[in-house]
Amino acid sequence: MAEPGMxxxxxxxxxxxxxxxxxxxxxxxxxxxxxxxxxxxxxxxVIPTEKAVERFLSVAGEVRExxxxxxPRQVLPTPESLAANAVMAGCRPSDxxxxxxxxxxxxxxDFNLHGMLATTHPCxxxxxxxxxxxxxLGIACGSNCFGQGWRANxxxxxxxxxxxxxxxxxxxxxxxxxTQGTPAKITFCFGENEEQSPWEPYGVRRGFARDxxxxxxxxxxxxxxxxxxxxxxxEGIVKMLAEAISQPGTNTIYxxxxxxxxxxxxxxxxxxxxxxxxxxIQQALYQGARVHISRIxxxxxxxxxxxVQHFPVDDHYTMAPSPADIHVLVAGxxxxxxxxxxxxxxxxxxxxxxxx
Amino acid sequence: MxxxxxxxxxxxxxxxxxxxxxxxxxxxxxxxxxxGGLSPDELSERxxxxxxxxxxxxxxx
Numbered sequence: 001m002a003e004p005g006m007x008x009x010x011x012x013x014x015x016x017x018x019x020x021x022x023x024x025x026x027x028x029x030x031x032x033x034x035x036x037x038x039x040x041x042x043x044x045x046v047i048p049t050e051k052a053v054e055r056f057l058s059v060a061g062e063v064r065e066x067x068x069x070x071x072p073r074q075v076l077p078t079p080e081s082l083a084a085n086a087v088m089a090g091c092r093p094s095d096x097x098x099x100x101x102x103x104x105x106x107x108x109x110d111f112n113l114h115g116m117l118a119t120t121h122p123c124x125x126x127x128x129x130x131x132x133x134x135x136x137l138g139i140a141c142g143s144n145c146f147g148q149g150w151r152a153n154x155x156x157x158x159x160x161x162x163x164x165x166x167x168x169x170x171x172x173x174x175x176x177x178x179t180q181g182t183p184a185k186i187t188f189c190f191g192e193n194e195e196q197s198p199w200e201p202y203g204v205r206r207g208f209a210r211d212x213x214x215x216x217x218x219x220x221x222x223x224x225x226x227x228x229x230x231x232x233x234x235e236g237i238v239k240m241l242a243e244a245i246s247q248p249g250t251n252t253i254y255x256x257x258x259x260x261x262x263x264x265x266x267x268x269x270x271x272x273x274x275x276x277x278x279x280x281i282q283q284a285l286y287q288g289a290r291v292h293i294s295r296i297x298x299x300x301x302x303x304x305x306x307x308v309q310h311f312p313v314d315d316h317y318t319m320a321p322s323p324a325d326i327h328v329l330v331a332g333x334x335x336x337x338x339x340x341x342x343x344x345x346x347x348x349x350x351x352x353x354x355x356x
Numbered sequence: 357m358x359x360x361x362x363x364x365x366x367x368x369x370x371x372x373x374x375x376x377x378x379x380x381x382x383x384x385x386x387x388x389x390x391x392g393g394l395s396p397d398e399l400s401e402r403x404x405x406x407x408x409x410x411x412x413x414x415x416x417x
Contacts, residue, residue: 174373
């Protein structure tokens with residue numbers, strides 16, 4: 001943790017050159033100062049003292065460089081600038097490697113960081129953590145995993161967004177032009193519930209070894225709940241999922257992008273009991289989650305077809321380009337709920353291993 | 357080859373910020389916001405405005 005009260009702080013100027021400020025501020029003065037500088041997401045920040053930044057860097061080991069420039073300002077980060085933002089977010093030093101992995105994931109070209117930060121669409125970044133680091137850091141993957149109460153979940157996601165804000169320059173009303181935005185722009189990070197997944201963990205299905213920890217990131221809206229207390233069969237659950245996902249006003253239909261389905265463990269258990277594999281779920285959702293042309297007005301149909309070349313098949317618009325673009329995983333605790341996480345559309349799920 | 361960017365007044369700030377990040381100075385043709393969701397007559401006004409300004413700019417050489 002940063003030293004309270006005062007100290008030398010490492011912050012960076014617009015060109016991400018190394019620059020330190022000598023400030024003598026009390027905690028409450030620091031908060032006002034930091035907000036006035038535009039460094040905050042609106043919540044108080046931890047003081048990024050030189051000592052705290054050094055501690056984060058020492059725990060993270062070698063912070064691999066060169067980094068790609070961070071959109072939208074296209075600024076190259078320094079290790080100190082990254083650590084300072086993780087400190088300010090409230091991370092522990094041990095969380096920092098997860099933040100760095102998430103940054104590596106969103107800097108992959110397929111993620112389309114520049115587009116998601118400048119768009120009017122309300123997308124944040126979902127960070128899904130897989131592998132043994134979940135238990136080591138206490139990353140929630142069970143009950144209320146999307147919600148409050150989990151320091152690692154909340155601060156890791158917040159740190160990534162502060163990096164994009166303070167180094168990348170994605171400030172609302174300037175570079176970030178979301179019409180309404182989303183709470184997911186502040187933080188949206190959780191662990192997959194590998195222990196209660198009846199299938200191979202999502203991280204393994206992403207091509208990583210079982211003992212490798214990783215993050216998978218996608219430009220996404222927040223989670224949309226899907227309640228199904230009534231179904232006692234896989235077919236019933238899949239039908240409910242498909243119908244709930246078939247929404248005309250989403251970016252996935254507009255931009256033909258991916259989405260995630262985060263199954264609660266009880267829904268997953270029923271699906272598995274009835275012999276369903278992940279591939280069968282993907283195929284069934286690809287076939288079943290569609291929007292009939294009668295639910296789309298003439299202007300929008302013309303728009304879909306002329307502007308984004310999305311044409312109906314058998315009088316239906318698909319919600320994902322292919323079954324493989326439907327990311328199925330398990331998270332959460334007891335109860336008959338699952339979640340749909342629609343994407344920005346112009347994005348892909350991108351994964352990166354967590355070092356060390 | 358010269359080029360111009362057509363932008364609505366609302367998104368002018370974003371375009372300029374993006375351009376600054378890339379160290380370019382775009383030539384802008386600014387029209388009223390919005391462009392989407394307009395009637396054909398309203399959209400024609402935007403097109404006429406942009407086209408008129410483009411002709412002026414080209415005329416200046």
